[in-house]
Amino acid sequence: MADLLINKLIKEIGLSSWLVLPDWLAWTITAVVTAGLVLNVIAGGALVFIWAERKIAARIQDRLGPTRTGGRFGWLQSLADGIKLLAKEDLMPEGADGMLFRLAPYVSFCASFCAFIALPFAFDFVGQRLNVGVFFVVAVLGLEVFGVILAGYASASKWSLFGAMREAAQVVSYEVPLGMCVVVPVMLAGSMDLVTIAEKQAGWFTSWYLFHDPFTFVIFWVYVTCAVASVNRAPFDLAEAESELVAGFHTEYSGLRWSFFFMAEYGSMFLVSALAAVLFLGGWNGPVPLAALLGLSEGTGDTAHYLVRLVGCGNLLLKATLGVLLMMWIRWTLPRLRIDQVMTTCLKYCTPIAAAMFAGVMAWQLAFPGGVVRSFGRPAGEIREGWLQGPGGAFRSEAVPRPRPAAARVVPLPGADGIAAGMGVGGTVGSSTRPLPAEVQARLEDLP
Amino acid sequence: MMPLLAPPLAAINWHSVLFLLFAAAACSCAVAVVLADNVVRMAFYLVLSLAATAGLFFLAGAEFVGAMQLMIYVGGTLVLLVFGVMLTAQAPFVSIKTSAGDRVLAGMVGAALLAVLLQAAFRVESWRRPALAAEPAPTATPIGMALLGVRVDAPADGTPPDAVRSGYLLPFEIVSVHLLVVLVGAAYLARAKRRRTPRSIDVAASTVVPDAAAGAWERPGAAGVRR
Numbered sequence: 045m046a047d048l049l050i051n052k053l054i055k056e057i058g059l060s061s062w063l064v065l066p067d068w069l070a071w072t073i074t075a076v077v078t079a080g081l082v083l084n085v086i087a088g089g090a091l092v093f094i095w096a097e098r099k100i101a102a103r104i105q106d107r108l109g110p111t112r113t114g115g116r117f118g119w120l121q122s123l124a125d126g127i128k129l130l131a132k133e134d135l136m137p138e139g140a141d142g143m144l145f146r147l148a149p150y151v152s153f154c155a156s157f158c159a160f161i162a163l164p165f166a167f168d169f170v171g172q173r174l175n176v177g178v179f180f181v182v183a184v185l186g187l188e189v190f191g192v193i194l195a196g197y198a199s200a201s202k203w204s205l206f207g208a209m210r211e212a213a214q215v216v217s218y219e220v221p222l223g224m225c226v227v228v229p230v231m232l233a234g235s236m237d238l239v240t241i242a243e244k245q246a247g248w249f250t251s252w253y254l255f256h257d258p259f260t261f262v263i264f265w266v267y268v269t270c271a272v273a274s275v276n277r278a279p280f281d282l283a284e285a286e287s288e289l290v291a292g293f294h295t296e297y298s299g300l301r302w303s304f305f306f307m308a309e310y311g312s313m314f315l316v317s318a319l320a321a322v323l324f325l326g327g328w329n330g331p332v333p334l335a336a337l338l339g340l341s342e343g344t345g346d347t348a349h350y351l352v353r354l355v356g357c358g359n360l361l362l363k364a365t366l367g368v369l370l371m372m373w374i375r376w377t378l379p380r381l382r383i384d385q386v387m388t389t390c391l392k393y394c395t396p397i398a399a400a401m402f403a404g405v406m407a408w409q410l411a412f413p414g415g416v417v418r419s420f421g422r423p424a425g426e427i428r429e430g431w432l433q434g435p436g437g438a439f440r441s442e443a444v445p446r447p448r449p450a451a452a453r454v455v456p457l458p459g460a461d462g463i464a465a466g467m468g469v470g471g472t473v474g475s476s477t478r479p480l481p482a483e484v485q486a487r488l489e490d491l492p
Numbered sequence: 493m494m495p496l497l498a499p500p501l502a503a504i505n506w507h508s509v510l511f512l513l514f515a516a517a518a519c520s521c522a523v524a525v526v527l528a529d530n531v532v533r534m535a536f537y538l539v540l541s542l543a544a545t546a547g548l549f550f551l552a553g554a555e556f557v558g559a560m561q562l563m564i565y566v567g568g569t570l571v572l573l574v575f576g577v578m579l580t581a582q583a584p585f586v587s588i589k590t591s592a593g594d595r596v597l598a599g600m601v602g603a604a605l606l607a608v609l610l611q612a613a614f615r616v617e618s619w620r621r622p623a624l625a626a627e628p629a630p631t632a633t634p635i636g637m638a639l640l641g642v643r644v645d646a647p648a649d650g651t652p653p654d655a656v657r658s659g660y661l662l663p664f665e666i667v668s669v670h671l672l673v674v675l676v677g678a679a680y681l682a683r684a685k686r687r688r689t690p691r692s693i694d695v696a697a698s699t700v701v702p703d704a705a706a707g708a709w710e711r712p713g714a715a716g717v718r719r
Contacts, residue, residue, distance in 0.1 A: 144536065176559045176632050183563035190539060190570060197532050197577045205577070212574045219567075236632055 078171050082160045086311040091122040093310045097372050104376040132299035139200035140296070148198060149297070149304035152191025156311035159184040163318055164239045166328045166356040177238035178230055181319055182223060185274065188312055189215040191305070192276075192283060192293045199296040207292030211276060211283035214386055218273045221394035225267035228260060228405050229253050229323040238319075242327025249331035254324045257412075259404035264324045266398050268370075271316035273386070275309065278375040282383055310368075317367025318360060325363050328356030510551055518544035526598075529588055531576035535569055542566045556632040639664045 095110070098121065102109025114120025136145055162177045164170035174180050189211055196208020232253055233241040245252050254264050273280040284292030294305050321327060335352045381389065521541035528534045542565045549558030590598075637643070641661030 141530070141532070144533065147536075174555050174559075176555045179559040179563065179632075180555070183559050183567065186567050186570075187562070190536075190573070193570070193573055193577060194532070194536065208577070209574070212570070216571070234633070 082171055083157065085160065085314070086157060086307060089314050090307045090310040091126070093313070093368055093372075094122045094125065094306070095119055096369065100369070100372045101376045104373075126303070129299055129303045134299045134301065135296070137200050137296050141198040141200070144194045144198035145296075146301070148191045148195035149301040149308070150191075151194060152188050152308040153304045153311070155184055155187040155191065156308040156315065158187075159315050160311070162238065163315065164242065164322065164327070165360055166353040167239065167243065169353060169357050170239060173237070173239055176236045178226055178236045178241070178319075178323070181238070181315070182219075182226055185312065185315065186215065186219055188275075188308060191308065195297065195305070196293040199293075201296050203289045203291070203295045204293050207283040207285070207289050207295070210285075210383060211293060213383070214276070214280065214282060214390075215274060217387060217390045218270050218394070221266060221390060221398045222270040222274055224395070224398040224402055225263050225270060226319075226323065228263050228402060231405065232256060232260070232409070238322050238327075242322045242329065245326040246329045247333050247336075249326065252324065252326040252329075257405065257408045259401040259408060260324070263398060263401040263405070264320070266394050266401065267320060267324070269389070270394055270398075271320065272371055272374060273390070275312040275316055275371075277309075277313065277371050279378040279381050280386055281375075281380060282386060285380060287380075313368050313371055314364055317371070318364035320367055321360055321363035328353075328360045330355070330359050507551070511548065514544050514547040514551060517541075518548065529590075531588060532573065535573040535576045539566055539569050539573070542569060556635060 095118070099109040099117070110118025110121035112118060113124045136142065159181045161171040162174045162180045164173070164177075192211045193208045196204040196206075196211075199205075229241055230236050233244045235241060235244075249255065253260050255261065276283050282292075284294065286292070289295070294302055297305065335355070518541050521537045521544060524537040525534050525541065528537060542561065546558045546561040546566065549555075549561055634643070638659045639661065641659035643659050
């Protein structure tokens with residue numbers, strides 16, 4: 045996302061005439077800016093969400109919560125906490141496995157961070173558009189538990205070990221219904237590309253997959269349950285059940301390492317909420333197709349295009365934030381489940397319901413291919429035929445290769461021609477079978 | 493700008509640099525798996541090695557295989573890690589020492605395999621040129637359709653995609669039935685054993701003859717209470 049913005053900025057200001065960077069530097073800068081933006085979503089988000097969690101918890105328990113630090117609402121409380129954590133002593137138990145103990149928080153954080161790479165914030169605001177985006181995000185999200193298990197093992201403490209073992213059992217079990225829930229939007233969209241899935245829900249809010257049919261409405265709530273369990277939040281927070289296990293897997297951690305676990309937790313909460321928004325709640329499409337109503341569709345000028353993307357990005361962030369707030373509400377409302385109740389919920393309720401709803405969505409698709417309203421008067425065979433042929437006839441990724449940074453040097457350098465071809469400059473991309481979107485083509489031709 | 497620094501750096505194929513980075517991570521972590529003597533650390537290095545391999549797949553544009561690698565291999569090592577933790581929570585199993593003879597034997601087998609693989613790898617012509625994504629990468633859709641028995645991907649020689657070519661429905665079904673059998677077997681082995689009451693009581697309870705005249709269905713329970 046950032047590279048498009050930078051490209052535009054550089055071109056608008058006219059920087060490209062005098063700012064000529066070598067290829068490697070231009071690419072490094074764009075990569076660093078993109079990664080930095082994603083990192084800020086996690087770190088900045090954690091600051092805000094921790095404050096919100098304290099206020100929400102307080103309100104639900106009829107208290108005030110933080111009121112002093114930073115004025116009336118205590119909105120600087122997280123920052124004060126952060127400074128406190130930075131200043132704390134970094135302790136390690138005597139019998140601990142030093143290397144694993146030190147690495148565990150970073151493993152958790154990396155898994156949470158990596159999943160954001162494939163998460164689109166708006167149509168082309170995405171770190172790396174993958175055609176198996178859903179699959180990638182779910183796979184990487186499941187790796188966060190590695191950090192927890194390593195922490196539990198390396199701490200040399202029985203509380204930590206208990207917490208880690210519970211977490212492992214819970215996450216491995218809940219991956220099954222979670223996967224089944226995630227498959228449903230994939231089936232409806234006919235693609236695992238998160239961008240495509242969200243684009244297919246464009247229009248009024250009735251075209252969101254949540255309202256596609258009764259089965260998807262039910263399976264969305266199964267997804268919410270499984271998502272809460274997979275990010276280890278109450279009522280499924282057995283890994284850190286403070287009434288039984290002191291603090292579970294992070295009993296022995298303090299200071300900055302401890303805060304990394306929390307950043308990972310809040311990052312994952314935001315991630316599963318954003319994933320829910322993309323899969324079921326229309327992604328960056330608002331409830332009312334404002335851009336289409338105002339005539340601000342593709343190709344009406346670059347600035348309008350960016351504004352639409354920016355509003356879409358705000359839409360997605362808003363939906364994801366609402367999801368996180370919902371999780372907080374659940375946390376402070378429901379009591380913690382016992383481990384057998386957690387397993388019962390997964391194996392006896394979530395999995396069968398998800399399987400039945402999956403079959404139901406399939407039946408619905410057979411009965412009304414292409415939606416209830418739109419499918420009238422259109423023979424099923426024609427739709428199926430169209431799907432078999434695929435968009436454009438060739439099953440190629442709809443992700444376009446990225447344009448080269450505008451500031452990059454144009455002169456082909458010896459040894460670098462392989463990269464230049466891969467980056468899809470000029471004719472290489474245009475010559476492929478699939479026609480590129482007009483605005484992308486135009487952007488490519490504009491480049492020096 | 494930067495006339496001194498730019499030419500040597502720009503002459504480097506940065507795709508190759510990333511490849512070497514991931515490959516070095518994969519190889520060094522694989523060696524560390526062999527050399528480590530703590531089961532949990534071994535599993536951790538294995539995770540890193542497999543994740544670096546997934547990175548190589550993504551670098552090559554094989555996104556589906558890369559995500560599969562993350563899901564199945566890296567995720568599957570999780571269970572290995574859990575077993576490692578469960579086994580080594582007690583002191584006697586914390587470290588596993590390999591004897592020198594085993595090391596030599598394993599080294600010989602490994603070296604022989606490596607020699608064969610290297611020879612095979614360098615024989616493939618098209619691998620030597622960096623064949624980057626000159627055209628958009630294929631999606632996972634043809635793979636999914638092929639697993640359902642329908643080939644939709646256009647073959648390289650120009651025959652139409654609906655020509656008679658077999659999909660992978662049969663292997664797919666065989667593998668799924670195989671996995672189902674394994675699951676049922678695992679559930680059978682892991683099920684809670686039924687508690688068997690001692691034989692004398694069993695016999696006593698079951699040999700009570702239901703007496704229709706005197707509320708027969710309460711007799712077994714009554715017998716149990718008396719004991």
